[in-house]
Amino acid sequence: MPAPENTFKKRLTSGETQIGLWVGLGDPSVAELAAGCGFDWLVIDAEHGPNGLRDVLAQLRAASHGTAHPVVRVKDDNRADIKQMLDIGAQTLLVPMIESADQAREVVKSMLYPPDGVRGVGAALARASRYGGEADYLATANDQVCLLLQVESRAGLDALDDILAVKGVDGVFIGPSDLAADMGHRGNPAHPEVQEAVNDALTRIRQAGVAAGILTSDRTLAKGYADLGVEFLAVGSDVGTLRSGLTALRQAF
Numbered sequence: 001m002p003a004p005e006n007t008f009k010k011r012l013t014s015g016e017t018q019i020g021l022w023v024g025l026g027d028p029s030v031a032e033l034a035a036g037c038g039f040d041w042l043v044i045d046a047e048h049g050p051n052g053l054r055d056v057l058a059q060l061r062a063a064s065h066g067t068a069h070p071v072v073r074v075k076d077d078n079r080a081d082i083k084q085m086l087d088i089g090a091q092t093l094l095v096p097m098i099e100s101a102d103q104a105r106e107v108v109k110s111m112l113y114p115p116d117g118v119r120g121v122g123a124a125l126a127r128a129s130r131y132g133g134e135a136d137y138l139a140t141a142n143d144q145v146c147l148l149l150q151v152e153s154r155a156g157l158d159a160l161d162d163i164l165a166v167k168g169v170d171g172v173f174i175g176p177s178d179l180a181a182d183m184g185h186r187g188n189p190a191h192p193e194v195q196e197a198v199n200d201a202l203t204r205i206r207q208a209g210v211a212a213g214i215l216t217s218d219r220t221l222a223k224g225y226a227d228l229g230v231e232f233l234a235v236g237s238d239v240g241t242l243r244s245g246l247t248a249l250r251q252a253f
Ligand SMILES: O=C(O)C(=O)C[C@H](O)[C@@H](O)CO
Pocket: 022, 048, 150, 152, 174, 175, 176, 177, 178, 179, 215
Protein backbone atom coordinates (compact mmCIF):
# COMPACT_ATOMS: atom_id res chain seq x y z
CA MET A 1 0.00 0.00 0.00
CA PRO A 2 1.22 3.53 -0.80
CA ALA A 3 1.54 6.42 1.65
CA PRO A 4 -1.90 7.81 2.59
CA GLU A 5 -3.13 10.49 0.16
CA ASN A 6 -2.60 14.00 1.50
CA THR A 7 -6.03 15.42 0.78
CA PHE A 8 -5.06 18.84 2.16
CA LYS A 9 -2.16 19.06 -0.28
CA LYS A 10 -4.38 17.92 -3.17
CA ARG A 11 -7.02 20.56 -2.33
CA LEU A 12 -4.42 23.34 -2.31
CA THR A 13 -4.61 23.31 -6.12
CA SER A 14 -8.43 23.06 -6.31
CA GLY A 15 -9.10 26.79 -6.24
CA GLU A 16 -10.92 26.60 -2.91
CA THR A 17 -10.10 28.22 0.43
CA GLN A 18 -9.61 25.57 3.10
CA ILE A 19 -10.78 26.82 6.51
CA GLY A 20 -8.68 25.92 9.54
CA LEU A 21 -8.31 26.29 13.29
CA TRP A 22 -5.25 26.79 15.49
CA VAL A 23 -5.06 24.20 18.28
CA GLY A 24 -2.65 25.43 20.92
CA LEU A 25 -3.88 23.95 24.20
CA GLY A 26 -1.98 20.71 23.62
CA ASP A 27 -4.76 18.38 24.75
CA PRO A 28 -5.77 15.36 22.62
CA SER A 29 -9.43 15.84 23.55
CA VAL A 30 -9.36 19.37 22.15
CA ALA A 31 -7.72 18.13 18.93
CA GLU A 32 -10.31 15.35 18.67
CA LEU A 33 -13.18 17.78 19.27
CA ALA A 34 -11.81 20.37 16.81
CA ALA A 35 -11.21 17.76 14.12
CA GLY A 36 -14.89 16.88 14.19
CA CYS A 37 -16.28 20.43 13.93
CA GLY A 38 -16.16 20.76 10.15
CA PHE A 39 -12.79 22.49 9.73
CA ASP A 40 -10.79 21.46 6.69
CA TRP A 41 -7.50 21.59 8.62
CA LEU A 42 -6.15 22.32 12.05
CA VAL A 43 -2.72 23.27 13.35
CA ILE A 44 -1.17 21.26 16.18
CA ASP A 45 1.18 23.97 17.41
CA ALA A 46 4.57 22.72 18.61
CA GLU A 47 6.07 26.23 18.34
CA HIS A 48 3.92 28.18 20.81
CA GLY A 49 1.82 25.31 22.23
CA PRO A 50 3.13 23.05 25.04
CA ASN A 51 3.72 20.23 22.59
CA GLY A 52 6.61 17.79 22.46
CA LEU A 53 6.82 14.76 20.19
CA ARG A 54 4.54 12.53 22.24
CA ASP A 55 2.03 15.32 22.74
CA VAL A 56 1.82 15.75 18.96
CA LEU A 57 1.53 11.97 18.53
CA ALA A 58 -1.44 11.85 20.92
CA GLN A 59 -3.14 14.73 19.09
CA LEU A 60 -2.52 13.17 15.67
CA ARG A 61 -4.17 9.98 16.89
CA ALA A 62 -7.09 11.92 18.40
CA ALA A 63 -7.59 14.05 15.29
CA SER A 64 -7.60 10.99 13.05
CA HIS A 65 -11.18 10.32 14.20
CA GLY A 66 -12.34 13.56 12.58
CA THR A 67 -12.34 15.12 9.12
CA ALA A 68 -9.88 17.99 9.59
CA HIS A 69 -6.40 17.47 8.16
CA PRO A 70 -3.80 17.88 10.94
CA VAL A 71 -0.97 20.29 10.15
CA VAL A 72 1.92 20.19 12.63
CA ARG A 73 3.79 23.44 13.24
CA VAL A 74 7.31 22.56 14.33
CA LYS A 75 9.22 24.89 16.63
CA ASP A 76 11.86 25.71 14.02
CA ASP A 77 13.58 24.29 10.92
CA ASN A 78 15.53 21.66 12.86
CA ARG A 79 16.15 18.68 10.58
CA ALA A 80 15.87 16.02 13.30
CA ASP A 81 12.58 17.42 14.62
CA ILE A 82 11.12 17.41 11.09
CA LYS A 83 12.21 13.78 10.65
CA GLN A 84 10.54 12.73 13.90
CA MET A 85 7.29 14.58 13.17
CA LEU A 86 7.06 12.95 9.75
CA ASP A 87 7.81 9.51 11.22
CA ILE A 88 4.99 9.80 13.80
CA GLY A 89 2.62 10.43 10.92
CA ALA A 90 2.39 14.18 10.31
CA GLN A 91 1.95 14.60 6.57
CA THR A 92 1.86 18.41 6.48
CA LEU A 93 4.38 20.56 8.36
CA LEU A 94 4.32 24.30 8.97
CA VAL A 95 7.84 25.63 9.54
CA PRO A 96 8.15 29.10 11.14
CA MET A 97 10.62 31.97 10.74
CA ILE A 98 11.81 31.35 7.19
CA GLU A 99 13.96 34.26 5.90
CA SER A 100 15.91 33.01 2.89
CA ALA A 101 15.78 30.70 -0.13
CA ASP A 102 18.77 28.76 1.23
CA GLN A 103 16.85 28.09 4.44
CA ALA A 104 13.82 27.03 2.41
CA ARG A 105 15.92 24.63 0.32
CA GLU A 106 17.31 22.99 3.46
CA VAL A 107 13.82 22.49 4.86
CA VAL A 108 12.65 20.92 1.61
CA LYS A 109 15.56 18.49 1.82
CA SER A 110 14.51 17.60 5.40
CA MET A 111 11.04 16.66 4.15
CA LEU A 112 12.09 14.29 1.36
CA TYR A 113 13.77 10.91 1.20
CA PRO A 114 16.93 10.63 -0.93
CA PRO A 115 17.83 11.34 -3.62
CA ASP A 116 15.46 14.34 -3.55
CA GLY A 117 16.26 15.09 0.08
CA VAL A 118 17.97 13.82 3.20
CA ARG A 119 15.08 12.56 5.35
CA GLY A 120 16.40 9.64 7.39
CA VAL A 121 14.91 6.25 6.55
CA GLY A 122 13.18 4.76 9.58
CA ALA A 123 9.86 3.81 8.00
CA ALA A 124 10.02 0.25 9.32
CA LEU A 125 9.56 1.65 12.85
CA ALA A 126 7.27 4.56 12.00
CA ARG A 127 3.56 5.19 12.54
CA ALA A 128 3.71 7.07 9.23
CA SER A 129 4.04 3.75 7.37
CA ARG A 130 1.69 1.95 9.74
CA TYR A 131 4.82 0.54 11.40
CA GLY A 132 6.11 -0.95 8.19
CA GLY A 133 2.71 -2.19 7.10
CA GLU A 134 2.64 0.06 4.04
CA ALA A 135 5.19 -1.68 1.84
CA ASP A 136 5.19 1.16 -0.71
CA TYR A 137 5.57 3.98 1.83
CA LEU A 138 9.22 4.71 1.02
CA ALA A 139 8.45 4.85 -2.69
CA THR A 140 5.44 7.16 -2.34
CA ALA A 141 5.99 9.30 0.78
CA ASN A 142 7.73 12.19 -0.99
CA ASP A 143 4.59 12.86 -3.05
CA GLN A 144 2.31 12.92 -0.01
CA VAL A 145 4.20 15.19 2.37
CA CYS A 146 3.27 18.87 2.24
CA LEU A 147 5.56 21.72 3.22
CA LEU A 148 4.18 25.06 4.37
CA LEU A 149 6.75 27.76 5.21
CA GLN A 150 6.09 30.75 7.44
CA VAL A 151 7.32 34.15 6.33
CA GLU A 152 6.83 36.60 9.18
CA SER A 153 9.53 39.23 9.14
CA ARG A 154 10.76 42.08 6.90
CA ALA A 155 13.77 39.95 5.98
CA GLY A 156 11.46 37.12 4.98
CA LEU A 157 9.36 39.45 2.83
CA ASP A 158 12.51 40.78 1.17
CA ALA A 159 13.47 37.19 0.25
CA LEU A 160 9.91 36.09 -0.61
CA ASP A 161 10.34 35.92 -4.39
CA ASP A 162 13.46 33.76 -4.00
CA ILE A 163 11.69 31.55 -1.44
CA LEU A 164 8.75 31.11 -3.79
CA ALA A 165 11.10 29.89 -6.52
CA VAL A 166 12.31 26.97 -4.37
CA LYS A 167 11.01 23.62 -5.68
CA GLY A 168 9.16 21.61 -3.06
CA VAL A 169 7.51 24.52 -1.23
CA ASP A 170 3.77 23.77 -1.35
CA GLY A 171 2.56 26.82 0.54
CA VAL A 172 3.69 30.00 2.26
CA PHE A 173 1.91 31.24 5.39
CA ILE A 174 2.25 34.87 6.40
CA GLY A 175 2.52 35.20 10.19
CA PRO A 176 0.74 38.47 10.99
CA SER A 177 1.64 38.66 14.69
CA ASP A 178 5.37 38.22 14.22
CA LEU A 179 5.40 40.37 11.10
CA ALA A 180 3.63 43.15 12.98
CA ALA A 181 6.18 42.94 15.78
CA ASP A 182 9.09 43.04 13.34
CA MET A 183 7.53 46.04 11.59
CA GLY A 184 7.29 47.95 14.88
CA HIS A 185 3.60 47.28 15.48
CA ARG A 186 3.84 44.55 18.10
CA GLY A 187 0.36 43.33 19.10
CA ASN A 188 -1.32 45.17 16.21
CA PRO A 189 -1.41 42.95 13.10
CA ALA A 190 -4.39 44.97 11.87
CA HIS A 191 -2.23 48.10 11.51
CA PRO A 192 -2.60 49.50 7.96
CA GLU A 193 1.14 49.18 7.28
CA VAL A 194 1.06 45.51 8.32
CA GLN A 195 -2.08 44.79 6.34
CA GLU A 196 -0.58 46.40 3.24
CA ALA A 197 2.48 44.17 3.57
CA VAL A 198 0.33 41.09 4.26
CA ASN A 199 -1.94 41.62 1.26
CA ASP A 200 1.01 42.32 -1.03
CA ALA A 201 2.73 39.14 0.16
CA LEU A 202 -0.38 36.96 -0.21
CA THR A 203 -0.85 38.29 -3.76
CA ARG A 204 2.78 37.59 -4.67
CA ILE A 205 2.57 34.07 -3.25
CA ARG A 206 -0.49 33.22 -5.32
CA GLN A 207 0.92 34.87 -8.45
CA ALA A 208 3.93 32.55 -8.08
CA GLY A 209 1.58 29.56 -8.19
CA VAL A 210 2.21 28.71 -4.54
CA ALA A 211 -0.61 28.27 -2.02
CA ALA A 212 -1.05 31.24 0.33
CA GLY A 213 -2.13 30.97 3.95
CA ILE A 214 -2.73 33.13 7.00
CA LEU A 215 -4.44 33.21 10.40
CA THR A 216 -6.84 35.81 11.71
CA SER A 217 -9.72 35.76 14.16
CA ASP A 218 -10.99 39.08 12.70
CA ARG A 219 -14.02 38.22 10.55
CA THR A 220 -13.58 41.25 8.29
CA LEU A 221 -9.90 40.51 7.64
CA ALA A 222 -10.72 36.83 7.11
CA LYS A 223 -13.30 37.67 4.44
CA GLY A 224 -10.81 39.93 2.73
CA TYR A 225 -8.20 37.20 2.66
CA ALA A 226 -10.75 34.72 1.32
CA ASP A 227 -11.77 37.23 -1.38
CA LEU A 228 -8.05 37.48 -2.22
CA GLY A 229 -8.19 33.73 -2.87
CA VAL A 230 -5.90 32.43 -0.13
CA GLU A 231 -5.79 28.66 -0.23
CA PHE A 232 -5.56 27.92 3.52
CA LEU A 233 -7.12 30.30 6.02
CA ALA A 234 -7.20 29.75 9.80
CA VAL A 235 -10.05 31.71 11.36
CA GLY A 236 -9.32 31.31 15.05
CA SER A 237 -7.88 29.15 17.79
CA ASP A 238 -9.05 26.81 20.52
CA VAL A 239 -7.58 29.17 23.11
CA GLY A 240 -9.23 32.33 21.80
CA THR A 241 -12.59 30.70 21.17
CA LEU A 242 -12.69 29.08 24.60
CA ARG A 243 -11.63 32.28 26.34
CA SER A 244 -14.25 34.43 24.61
CA GLY A 245 -16.96 31.81 24.97
CA LEU A 246 -16.38 31.33 28.69
CA THR A 247 -16.20 35.09 29.27
CA ALA A 248 -19.50 35.59 27.43
CA LEU A 249 -21.11 32.77 29.41
CA ARG A 250 -20.10 34.31 32.75
CA GLN A 251 -21.22 37.74 31.68
CA ALA A 252 -24.66 36.35 30.79
CA PHE A 253 -25.43 35.80 34.53
O1 LIG B 1 2.95 35.35 13.49
C1 LIG B 1 1.83 34.84 13.59
O2 LIG B 1 0.76 35.48 13.65
C2 LIG B 1 1.74 33.36 13.62
O3 LIG B 1 2.69 32.70 13.26
C3 LIG B 1 0.52 32.77 14.24
C4 LIG B 1 0.68 32.85 15.74
O4 LIG B 1 1.94 32.32 16.09
C5 LIG B 1 -0.38 32.03 16.45
O5 LIG B 1 0.15 31.53 17.63
C6 LIG B 1 -1.57 32.86 16.84
O6 LIG B 1 -1.17 33.97 17.55
